[in-house]
Structures are given as C-alpha cells and as structure tokens.
Amino acid sequence: MIPRRVQYELIKHVGGPLLMELQGLSKRLRPRRGPRPDSPFGPPLESIGKLKDLMTRHYLEGRYADGAVPVAWVTSGFPVELLRTLGFHSVYPENHAALCGVQRLTPEYSAAAERLGYSRSLCSYARTDIGAVLLDKTPAGRLPRPDLLACCTNICQTVLYWYRCLADHLKVPLVLIDTPFVYGDSAAHHQQYVADQLEELLSTAERISGRRVEPEKLLEVARLSYEGTLLWGECLAESTHRPAPWTGFDGFFHIAPIVTLRGSTECNAYYRHLLDELRYRVKRGIGGIKEERYRLLWDNLPIWFNVREMSTLLAESRFNIVVTTYTNAWAEAGKRMDPTDPINSAARSYTHVILNEDLDRRLDLMSRLARDYQVDGALLHSDRSCKPYSIGQVDLRDKLAERAGIKSLLLEADHNDPRAYSTEQGNTRIQAFMESFV
C-alpha cells in the first residue's frame, strides 16, 4: 500500500505532467480541426490548451490530496495566500459549481438539495455544491475531503450559511473571516478588525496542518499573489485595444487560475503565457471576434450554461464584450496589495472587493471601465441567485446613462440554474438591445 503522501507527490510531480504530455501528444497527432469558416469568432486562443492542462492537473492532484496534505475548501474571496503558505490544497466550491453549471448539472444536483428543503431562492452555486456533496457526485472525478472550511463574507452572507451547512454535514471545522461592508474607504479599525481575524486564522490553520508559518514563505506567496493579480490585470487591459484580442466570455474561463491558484508559480507562468499571446494578437490585429463593431461591458457573473449561445448571438451581430466587472474584480485587488506586509495587505484588499463596497464605488468603477475600454453599451445580468451583485442595478443603469451616456440592458437570468432562464426571451431582449444600436 503506497502512503497517500507518496501517491500525491507522484501525481503532482510525475503522473500529472506525464498525463498532460500524453494529452498534448495525442492532440498534436490528431488532425487539427480549425474553426468553422462561417464562425463569427476570431481564431481560438492557443492558451486554452494550457489552461485546460493546468486546471485538470489541479483537480487531479485534488483527488489524491486528502490524507496527504491539509485540504481546505474556501470561498472565492478568501485570503487563500495564508493557507497556501502552510501547504494547504485548496478547493473552490464556487469554481466547482461553475464547472457543474457549464455542464448543465445544476438541475440534477440542486434537486438533491431542494429535496432536503434548501430553497430554490438560495444561490444556485450553494444549491449545486450542497447537492454535489449530498449525492457524492462531481464532474471533476473526486473532490478531496476538507480538513478545514474557510469562508470570508466579503462576497455575500450566503456563503456563511452555506459553509455552516457544509461544516455540519462534513463534521469539519469552519473558520470565518468577517469583513465589514464599506462605504467609501475602509477605516483603520475595519482593517484592524480583519487583520486580527487573519492572525487568528493562521494559528488555527497551523494547528490543523501541524505546520508552522515560515515568514519568508508567507512573503513569497504574497509576492506571487500580487504579481499574478497584476498579470491578470494586464491580460484584461489588452482589450482596451481595438479590436479586443479576446472576448469577455473567454475571460470568464481564463479567470480560473487567478481564483483557484492565486499565489502559485504555475498561476503566474500561465498568465505570462496568455499575456504574450494576447499581445501578439493585438500587434497583428487579431480580434476575439472576426468583426468588432460594438463594444460592451458585462456586469455580474456569467450565465454559465448559456455562454456559448450568448457569445455566438453577440458575435454574429458584431458585438463583443470587452470588459466585465466580474473578471476585473480579481485585477482590481492589486491596487491595494502590499506584498511586503502580507497580513495588513490581505485585510485591506480582501475588504475592498466589489461586492463589499457601496453602489457609488460600483458606479465609479463601471464608469471608469466604460471609458477605458471605450464601450458603447452595457449588459447588466440581473442574477436571480446573486443578490448582492444584482441589487442596485436598476439605479446603476440609470446613472450609467446619465453620467457616461451608456445604454444598458438589464437581463434577468441565473448564473447556474437553467430552470430560471428562458433562452428564447433572453435572446429576444439581447437582440432588441443590439438592434437599438444599428
């Protein structure tokens, strides 16, 4: 019997890379099918292959992680750098739920949660993930059992109750980082309040992992995280060019490393590669869509199960989403980071995330993005699931029109649950919106 740790290390350093090599080889041997000649999209990004490899490896390592290294399930806005320092393998239930969403597994998984009494009004990420745990099913092969659940309320209060349910079901300790909602700039005592909790988190995580925090390691992870955030920001900023070298929909997928592997060398190596490719495309005028006539801003989460259809609908009419507040959120954090002071830097940057800031800030942000990316209009996804993101969008729409002269469409949908979206009606709205530009 090979010990778990050895299995894990073998997969991490030998099995995973070997598998990727083999996959790469078989891809190279297979005759390449180019995009359909009538496709409205530009040539696909080469980096997508690397992205798939990176994420497959991450999930593959995860299968062997429990029992080998400490495992934490964390929310997307959790200061994961502190856990990474202690060698935790992190699993992102939200990212996993999105994976299920793309594959349209939410109705099945959610039904399992609904049968137990979880309301359909609850966020579809929570329902998808709780359902996956209840059914013990996942499209990722296997998710490692957590030793720790780590939840930060900077994105919503739903995660608090969701993680409490997980803690109860899995009988695993839960750490909570509570971030006060901020209006304007956070006060020093807000940041201190969060920093104190982070110190406490470190000692809990040390106890659970049986390891001690090495200050140099913490600095190194903080530096990598900062660097990764900047790189991601640079990738996004390439879309300020005309035509944008990729689409906002591409960005929804390429965001995965900065969410799940933030603070690692693999993450940054990936974004360096992507940035090179995007720059190359900009230099040669290769766009994300073949003909970019109008540029749009997208607000809120993607509609995961409808990405392909919606992106095609837009591209066929020569509309490109060139910037999204969602993907931008992970780049925005860089502005408040100071890698030389990891704890206070985390306290500050994780408190000032888009969903933890007031509407004036959101409006400022959207106006700035609209200007920098020279957008002609905005699609505001009013997400039935994500209340904190959707509340205030009616006012945001009116103010955007008033302030920046930006016309917006409020599109009611759900990011993960196809049962809460009527594609036909949604398409008609988008089409009517596009017709109003021509």
Place this chain on the structure above:
Amino acid sequence: MSGVTLGVDAGSTTWKGVVLDGAGEILDSVVVASEPLVEQQTRVELAKLREATCAPRETPVGATGYGRKRVGADRAITEITCHARGAFHLTAKAGVLVDMGGQDSKVIRIGADGTVADFSMNDKCAAGTGRFLEVLLGRLKVGWDQVPGLVDSAESSVSVSSTCTVFAESEVISLMAEGEPVPGILKGLHLSLASRVAALAGILPDDIEVFMSGGVALGSAMVNALAKELGRPVTVLAEPQLVGALGAALSVR
C-alpha cells in the same frame, strides 16, 4: 409597384401580415389565429396578400414575432424594434409605447428619432399579458366582446391581489364562490393587470405621451384601466394589432 414591402408578425396567438406601399400606406392586411406550422401558414397567407395587392413574388419581407426566424423573411427583427418603428411611423412622435400581446407585455420608450431608447418586458410568466386575461375570462365565462360593457357596469372593483395567473385563477374561483358579482371581479382583474404593466413603465416624465398597441388594446376596458394606473390618457394606435407587422414591413424598405 415600387417600394412595396410585406411585414409579418408571427406571434404566439395571432399571425399578422401587412402590405405596405412606397408612400407608407397599408394596402392590405390580415390577422388570423396562429397555426403550429408557422412556415406553412406564412407561405399561404403571404401568397394571398400578394395576390390581393398584385405584389410580385420578390417583394421584400420583414418578419417579427416569436416565429420570425422560421418564415424565411429577408430580415428578422425583434418585436420591440418593430413595434417602435410601427408606432413612430403612425405618430411621428417620441413617447412610451405599451404593447400588450398574447405572451408578453412590453413598455418601450421611443426617442425623438424613432429609435428604441429603452424597454422593459414582463418576465418569465404569463402574468401581465393577454394570456392572463384570457385564462381568467375563461374562468368567469365571459367573452372578449362582453368585457367593456361588464367593466363599465361594475359598481365597484374587487381587488385581485395575485398577479400570478395560476394563483389569480384560484383567487377568482373563491371570489365567485363567495358570490362576488362578475363585473366587479373583472374590473379588479383589469386594474391588477394594468398596475403590473404600469410598474414595468416605472416613473414617467409628466410630458411624455403614452401609446398602446397589441391585441389587448382593442378592448377599451384595459386601455381605461391603464390610463387610470398611469394617471394620463393612453392613445390607442390605429389597428393596434398590426403595429408590429407594420414595423417589420418598414424594416425592409
């Protein structure tokens, strides 16, 4: 016959077609119940319209409505844009257009140049649509033609609070069981529906004119209820059912 175009509005309840001449006059039109095979219905109805107006086979066709992409038209445009175009053609004015159709209701703000400045639609269910009224009229055993008379005769209106069609239906059943007179229930239903559509319109500037199109506008009861909710007169466009098809015909000129 220069400049003649055809417009089709393949809606969920009715199929509408118009023949428009180069001067912008409607030469002929038709409104028939929708059939499941929209392609076939369109072929037959267009052939009749062409024959009646001597329009040649190659007359351009614009289409709108939920079946717009399936009728082989030269251009397929959404109902929102078509209703706005049709309305502007008739009024030559900026304003707010309320279109109450079988399957959805929309409120469209038309700019001074006739383009769509903004719009909102009822979402995901039949509440707030012609279908809502149809279901409840069926329950009350009242025909469309009886509605205006009955609503006018109501001494007071009974409030129907549910806006969901299914809930409203059971609410109506219990109101009937309690012996509430039909005219009062009917009036209540119209007001409830009108308030829902008014909510879609949001707060309107004082000086903006409100127009109405769609099949529901044919009955005065709904128009009056809407005027009451919006606190201003509502002008029903000429041949309100044809406005979408008219817009479609305009789109291929």
